[in-house]
Amino acid sequence: MRFKLLAVITLTGVLALGTSAQANIPFFSDKDETPTLAPMLEEVTPAVVNISVKGSREVRQRIPDMFRFFFGPNGPREQVQERPFRGLGSGVIIDAENGYVVTNNHVIEGATEILVTLKDGEQFDAEVIGTDANSDIALLKIKNGENLTEVEIGRSRDLRVGDFVVAIGNPFGLGQTVTSGIVSALGRSGLGIEEIENFIQTDAAINSGNSGGALVTLDGQLIGINTAILGPTGGNIGIGFAIPSDMMQALVQQLIEFGEVRRGVLGVRGNDLTADIAEALNLDAKQGAFIAEVLPESAAAKAGLQSGDVIVGVNGEKIRSFGDLTARVKTLGIGKPINITVLRDGDTQTFSVTLTAEETSVEAEQLHPALQGATLAPADGGGITITELEEGSMAARYGLRKDDIIVAVNRQGVNSVAELRNVLDNAEGVVALNIQRGNSSLYLVLRGG
Template sequence: MRRLWLVFAQTITIAFGLYLVLATVRPDWLQRLTPARRIDTGPAPVLQAASTMKPAGASFRDAAGRAMPSVVNIFSSKSRPKQQSASKDEQLRRFFGDGSPERQSASLGSGVIVSPDGYILTNNHVVDDADDIEVGLADGRTVPAKIVGTDPETDLAVIRIAERKLPVMLLGHPEHARVGDVVLAIGNPFGVGQTVTMGIISAVGRNNLHINHFENFIQTDAAINFGNSGGALVDTSGNLLGINSAIYSQTGGSVGIGFAIPVTTAKAVLDEIVAHGQVTRGWIGIESQDITPELANSFGLDRKSGAIIAGVVRGGPADKAGMLPGDILSGVDGKQVTSTTDMLNLIAQLTPGGKTRMTVIRKNRESTVDVTVGKRPRIAD
């Protein structure tokens, strides 16, 4: 009996030693000998938030929800694609999307419903010279549209659809907008479908970009890309601040520098087009340039700002009123002129055929002249 116990103990010791050697040298052999554990195929235990839980932090889904139904997709086609003139700065781009290579006459943009009667604001370059226009509504319907009127000088256009009881976006107050305000850009970039991006207002009153003749852009870093043209820039309440119009880009994609036309300008254009079919502006027939400190010193001028008349159209209203090149236009209808942008906007607001008093400085002497306002010639689309 004692001998059997000794054999048993030695066997156990040798087996344990072999196990230790295998566990150290070849553990994979032991895994083959170990029976596989059964894998539970049931649902994994997870934790889920309550369905009534509000999103953490700031959310603009209410603003987006109010604004998105009023933003539409615009599909326009042309039998003969219009040749685009070379831009003074190729990095400033108007961003409607071209169609497929097989149909280069197709364009894609966006628009904003601003009236329950079917009036839609968009960019002129989206519908310019179009033979056929279709509008894709947020509810999935696609309906035909007609051009009511265009204004190439602000790159705005008004189109209309026959549908009624449409979702309408409320107009906001861009004059109250400040740098740093959060804004949302809504449109149809690259044709992927309605998209909302967020950013802030980077600047207001941007001009001298040589995109449009009349410029007063809202600048934003909200992502804007091809197909966003004519889309909405809205505030955090979902109200319309501007119509997206152009981007600054070296590649054609968004780099965070986008420009929108303020809704105050768009509303004025809308009213003129609906009432008269086109926008009528005042004109006096002068060319001007800003007075800079360098220019003031060179000509011995007392003023360091304003608009100096560089040329006068012969036989035009300014010529008939006695204005001369070199004169400084300092006031229009009692309002001060601080730049050529001020001058253009103030004169454009005058009623053609009416008389207005303008303040002119000649050889540092101030005088007033009465000018009969003419009608601004319409530029070619």
């Protein structure tokens, strides 16, 4: 079971590192050379804040069968109520002059009031500049903030497995807490925690309330936003995840400029480079993203990428897997040229690619024959909405209606046309659509394709 609880990290063994490995890091006090991280933390912790929120959320409850007759045969199957909620989390000040704070989207989602508390207890109201639910990033702005401290942002691309890290956050509402650990793995994806995953894994002790907190190096540079843990009981088992700072910065720049993330699309399908694929292609490589298909008229096709290519780098940064590639591309904005390094026929080649925009509307027949007559587009609150529906069309005969929202296909959530296309392409046989229709949720089964 996976939980979105944010992170504080427990670092054991750091004192044994000594001064030889990183001489510039302030391990020792000036007084008696007792091992300590206190000098670094005194500089960094004022930039980590506690976040408390208030708001209301929709709560859906199934109406018991015995009461449905009151509403008639076409009445609602669910009762929807607005219920107030309160929440706690953490955040990091990345720009003191403008009062910008980065946190997780799930910390502030649905909030109507956001209160930021500094380490010294001073409190400020905050407003939302923009959010990206797919990567779980949110950018806040502190109102009328004074004497703020920002953290220096490091390059997560330079991290190595085994590097020591320190986490700062607000677990269980206790107040600011510091823990430590090491980088356990890099480029973690396929966990089902977020749509876009390229996590730093750490053995940090991550608990509820630490979401949005800072993961920093021993010299005080921010290299991650603590986001989630993997734990069967909701407690820490030494497997925590953080959003890399490089990814966070790219998203934040778009949120500042546009108020939203304008995600780019490369236009390829594929999978991780495996030993079997590398042997078949006679490639001297162990990691990368194997391209099985290049979509016609896509950015990749226009740049000259081909099926059979293995992408090993984006803008000079190593690509470890297809999930890694997906996260990098979806973090970058549209319209900006990027350099993609591929292995082709044993040679290394670099292509300049200009990412195109995600599909915003599509004739659904292109995705599945049973959807003929429907026009689809991403819904504001998640899922794919049917914006137009031809009367008497195949989609209408299957029971779809205008304004229906497709929230999942074969129990796999979809939030973009590209996601829907990918799920339908990989579906075999019967396709079950989970539809949100007004206050009701239902399943429709499609055949053919």
